Amino acid sequence: MPIGPGATGISLSNIKVCARCSLRYDWRKSPTTLKMTYCSSMCEAADLGFTLEALLKMQRPVRLVSLEAEPVAEAICP
Numbered sequence: 712m713p714i715g716p717g718a719t720g721i722s723l724s725n726i727k728v729c730a731r732c733s734l735r736y737d738w739r740k741s742p743t744t745l746k747m748t749y750c751s752s753m754c755e756a757a758d759l760g761f762t763l764e765a766l767l768k769m770q771r772p773v774r775l776v777s778l779e780a781e782p783v784a785e786a787i788c789p
């Protein structure tokens with residue numbers, strides 16, 4: 712069900728309250744790793760002292776690169 716003026720496409724079940732700044736936001740549109748906890752990566756970083764995304768990239772850079780490269784190679788040779 713749409714809420715508020717002009718808020719078509721936003722439903723109550725997707726609205727979360729940010730754990731840091733108490734802003735109400737659509738968690739599907741949050742850019743953070745913890746989509747259902749923080750409204751933005753700034754809040755995530757401010758609350759945790761770091762972002763999980765940055766932590767994952769530091770710990771497993773090789774894995775992340777290979778995951779991105781493989782689908783491209785398959786698409787070129789069907």
Ligand SMILES: [Zn+2]
Binds near residue numbers: 729731750751
């Ligand atoms: Zn926030």
